[in-house]
Amino acid sequence: MALTGLFLVLFLVVHLAGNLQLLAGDGGRSFNEYSHFMSHSLLIQTVSKLNFAFIILHVIYSLWLTRQASAARPQGYEGKPALQTATWSSRNMGILGTVILLFLIVHLKGFWYELKFGSAPSITYPGSAEPLHDAYEVVKAAYSQSWYAGFYILSMIFLGFHLHHGFQSAFHTLGLSNYRYKPLIRTVGTVFAVLVPLLFALIPAVMHLQSLGY
């Protein structure tokens, strides 16, 4: 969980950095050129295959862990504690992960599949030789629907909670935490879990408002 999770954390950073160009305000040119570069770079394409593999591994391993846990306690407790001793996110990573997986399916269908196999419009910028996929237009059309933008923003909240436990937990599993570094890992993890989903959510929020003419 830790190794695959940390890889996916790194992926989030790169993905976010690229996507923030959607808000560049240049009619989508920088985003389209970036998207063209990403889909034609051998390195990025290899890493993206790896990314898919890690997502699948992350899911399979979580299912195995869940099975182990129910085998280790076949009969549960009846008593419900008045005060929980572990954070909500740490106890519900499975639920959070399932929502994120659903989001990923919608997300890949909407953008990745559309651009790769669908009929995405093309655009030719002055000064560039070949026409590029107008990825910006696909994103813009998607985010103009309020349910779509809303679903994205909601999913980012789930991602935030997932990261809140996952980030620091990964360091713990790899044995990188100790009395000295634990507070630092926790702080960085919390900041990451708030900041990254917030910036991601900002994209559909802003683009939806733009579509409404704000």
Next chain:
Amino acid sequence: MENQSLRLKLRVWRQASAQAKGNFETYELAAVPVHASFLEMMDLLNEQLIREGKEPVAFDHDCREGICGMCSMYINGRAHGPQRGTTTCQLHMRHFHDGETITVEPFRAAAFPILKDLAVNRSAFDRIQQAGGFVTVNTGNAPDGNAVPISKIDADEAFMSAACIGCGACVAACKNASAMLFVSAKVSQYALLPQGQPEHRDRVLSMVEAMDLEGFGHCTNTGACEAECPKGISVENISRLNRSYLIAQLSGGGTSTGTNTE
């Protein structure tokens, strides 16, 4: 407050034997002194049951001083009850209120099979301990005090880990029924001291292997174990165990002086 007493309703897990099917029974206690410990309250219940000609509730207990790790019980959804940092024997009835219904269950884990009622078999911990929780020393005269220099920080951390009484609350509280806090504390108390170094890698590998054999779940770092531990054993021990295990695995297993070198 001086001589106050409580009227309580108890929902207690009753199970005649390991194989029998268990169920909750409800009992009423008319006057439980607030100064009674939880175990003394259970004694009152058993005296009442004996007077009524019924089978008393079986539960584990020994020193009743909070140091032996024998008492267990999952009280109102918490291992060792609602108070932090105490065993069930050190939990007093003043933490409950008049008329309250208290649910009492055994520690539940496949690796801790129920023997009878609230008593569970925790010998899985003994077998893990036997797999590597020891140091080998030469016999002879007692070594001079302070002959082996140990830093104050290491000594304190080792002592904090050694405070584990092996009660199993960590397993009971963990949503995965994982024994990682126990095992990591037992590994750490030696890992931090020079006396524990020769067998360190063997110890980590053997104890983790023994833990897996017993059928405990895996650690997902929820931290419920630390919160419920009557001795406040830190989850940082788990990180230390993970680190040691990784290093022992990568370096190809045991050390030359180890007991289980393959």
